[in-house]
Amino acid sequence: MVLQSVKDEKDEDDSLNEKAMKKKYYCKNNKRKKQQPFPAVNSFRFSDYDCIGFDLDNTICRYRVGEIMRLEYSLIAEYMVHRYGYEPELLLPVDDDMDFLQKGLILDIKKGNFLKCSDTGRILRATHGTRPMTRDQILEVYGKQRIWEPVLDFMRTMSDHPTPGVTPVLRSFKDYFDMPAAVACARAIDAQDSSEEGPLEEYDIWRDVHVAMCNMYRREHFRHDKGGFFPSIKTHPEKYIYEASDRLKRWLRAVKEHTYTFLISGSSVDYASHIARYVLGPDWRDYFDTMICTAKKPGFFNSDRPFHYLVGADDGDIVPPHNLSISETYSGGNWRDLLELVRNEAGVETPHSLYVGDHLAQDVLAPDMEGLDTVAIVEELAAEGMVGDPMDHDAGSDLMSSYWGSFFSTDGNPSIMGVERINTLYASVPLKHARLAIPSLEAVARFPIRHQYEAFSQETSGFFPGDPVILHF
Known part of the structure; x- marks a missing residue:
């Protein structure tokens, strides 16, 4: 039902639809390119990837x-x-x-x-x-x-x-x-x-x-x-969800112009469509090549569950891998079949793949173990404060605990400075399994997709726009 309503809106104006198809055809051919050499391990650019997947909840959709x-x-x-x-x-x-x-x-x-x-x-x-x-x-x-x-x-x-x-x-x-x-x-x-x-x-x-x-x-x-x-x-979306800034929308469009993009969510298609519409607007579907709902991460990355067609908001028949289309919406599925689709579309044998999400187990650890690079959304960066950047968090006081201590370092060695001071189980996940850790996508939307960031390595910190303050005092 949700997909049908989205389709109806797109079909309201034939001329606009024709323009959209021309643009889509151009973008698809623009993405089919000779793969460039990958940069050094201590640097990162979004433009270096052949495909990028985004989580929805707490990534594209930022909750209050x-x-x-x-x-x-x-x-x-x-x-x-x-x-x-x-x-x-x-x-x-x-x-x-x-x-x-x-x-x-x-x-x-x-x-x-x-x-x-x-x-x-x-x-x-x-x-x-x-x-x-x-x-x-x-x-x-x-x-x-x-x-x-x-x-x-x-x-x-x-x-x-x-x-x-x-x-x-x-x-x-x-x-x-x-x-x-x-x-x-x-x-x-x-x-x-x-x-x-x-x-x-x-x-x-x-x-x-x-x-x-x-x-x-x-x-x-x-x-x-x-x-x-x-x-x-449904009743009070403004109380619980932020709308995306125009800057973030432009950034997401720039990413899609350059590479294949996926929206991969564990939410059902009706809820995912509802909140995506609120966050990005009625044209939300145009920001991504493929949408996958009810993805059941981390299994999406490490299992072989089949994709399903959607009948309204319900799962339909299984989609044979060779019938997958880059511009469709599916339920379930697995990363290996999706990657094979990218190989065919992009003409690249080993696509450089990136996933961006907030769940440190499902969106960072699991995809990294399957060979994807990851960017971790860590809202505690803004809540606790970052070195050299004034970005704050509206719920900062709710995410800081006087009993448990800092999310990043608790009862550690005060003589150790920098990322080496991180000693908590969850804060260590981005260090080992992500290229970058950012408080929200708004932090990187300030820059073009070809902007070069420092990535996590033995010599550099991938926290952006700055290290957690607690690591430096």
Whole structure:
């Protein structure tokens, strides 16, 4: 249904459609070019790539993360209280525990402990529920090395389910869509500990929190206006989402003029189309050659799931790889088949490929392990401040935690300066698996696509427009 409406809008004016087709034909032939030598490892240019994929949520579509997390928390809490009978204290505003929020926390599901870990797996800080654990308590539970073995297993792929069929023992909170669930779970643990029954040997609270969280995002809820999350976005998009600047729109058009571009989103096509229209305007589809929805990352990059045609907002028949078209919209799929399409379109045997996204596991680690270069969107750069650049974050206070410390460095060696000071598990991902780390696409839209940036290497830092302030004092 969404695709049909988009098509109808494009067909309203035949002359405009003809111009668009001529432009598209020109662009396609312009992209079929002799591959240029790749630049040095310590430099980066968007123009060096034969194809570039963009995530939608928190990349093309920039959310007002403070407001979106407040919405998410309220919906999770209401579900837990009214459906499962949890204590009504969960309904208190999340602002009372906003300091608890930080990307990258890991929940020890059975013990009810939240852990912030280093890039070697060592537990830097921890809480039981929302209550801070002392050094002695951490040592008592996790040993003198402050290492929990499941974290070491998790670090290899950053998957909460490393072994299919085995019940997971941890849950990581990787982005702004699941971070509020950590507060709900921690508050529920506090309530259990304060009850007549008291603390438990093993907690089983996360299962209920997970159901409550997933209920918000069920694919069919968008079309039926259920679950609370999608209706709120539809009714008040300006409260939760930023519109793209004209500068960013020009930059995206310049990228598409030069190379093949993909919009690869885990969202369903109806929701993805809805927010893309709000962010980029009614011509949003013209900014990308191919759109892929319900991509199910990280599996999109490392599995061989087939592409599907779309029938309205639902999946249709499987698309044979040889029938894929560069200008279509699909559901599901995999990177290998998409790359083969680029080979055929661009006439390049080994296309230089780039993916840009915010999810450090799905959008940075996973594609890098499959041979793509990546650019990491790290909003904490703007929230905590960058050296030499005044860019700030509207939700900066919501993304900074006095308890957990900096996203980038916690309880590290103060004598070490620069990126070497980074010691947290999640902040180390861009260092190892990205070429650049930026607070938003608006940061690079200031410059032409041929602009040369310093990339992450042994000698250079890829944080742009500047290193996190905490690394230099």
